Amino acid sequence: MEDLTTREQAENKLIDMIVEHLQTGKKFPTENQLIKDLEISRTTLRELLSYYKATGIITSQQGSGRYIEMPDISKQIANTWRILVRAKPSLLMDFLEVRSILELNSLGKAMQRIDLEQLQYMGEQVRIMKEKAEMGQAFVEQDGEFHKTLFRVTGNVFLEQLLTAFWELFADSPIEKNHEDLTTVAYQHEKILEAFTRQNLPVLEDLMKEQFEDARFRIAKYIQNYH
DSSP states (O other): OOOHHHHHHHHHHHHHHHHHHHHHOOOBOOHHHHHHHHTOOHHHHHHHHHHHHHTTSEEEETTTEEEEOOOOHHHHHHHHHHHHHHHOTTHHHHHHHHHHHHHHHHHHHHHHHOOHHHHHHHHHHHHHHHHHHHTTOOOHHHHHHHHHHHHHHTOOHHHHHHHHHHHHHHHTSHHHHTOSOHHHHHHHHHHHHHHHHTTOHHHHHHHHHHHHHHHHHHHHHHHHHHO
């Protein structure tokens, strides 16, 4: 069994290899090659690899091997907290507070960077929302695509993933699935899209604040009924 120093040296080498392959995009070495390069046992190697697999940095493609990728923390956050939210719905209020701060402060940047193709895509989501609302059907998927487009527009990967995680937590909760006034929500999104198109930041901020206030009300109502 390797001593701690040997393990630490091996992990440092492994990190260097991860950085190199993240930059080049090349396939990661096989397990046998890593054992030889790092001079450690298969058991120790698998222990080290398991951590980076869990974080999403190392991914496996069947028949192709291992690759190094930028991790998607949105999945990690959503999957971890989804269960806790079901046990303690009041956590949704905490997530909403963080989401509102981040999203409101990113609107200016999103407005500067958004292009015609993205506006058209958001417009298509709004069109489907309105159609579904008229039929009394929920449109969580389109609502998500609308907001996730705005998250991507910021150009900040970390911010995008955080906001996406918060969105997924709301989408998976009864707060979004059982919305009472679908038509109002659909037209709210149409107004948000219009504010983006007209490059009217003050109006956009007011509209987003209205959405967050509505979400706070629905969360509070849900928590009250939950107890």
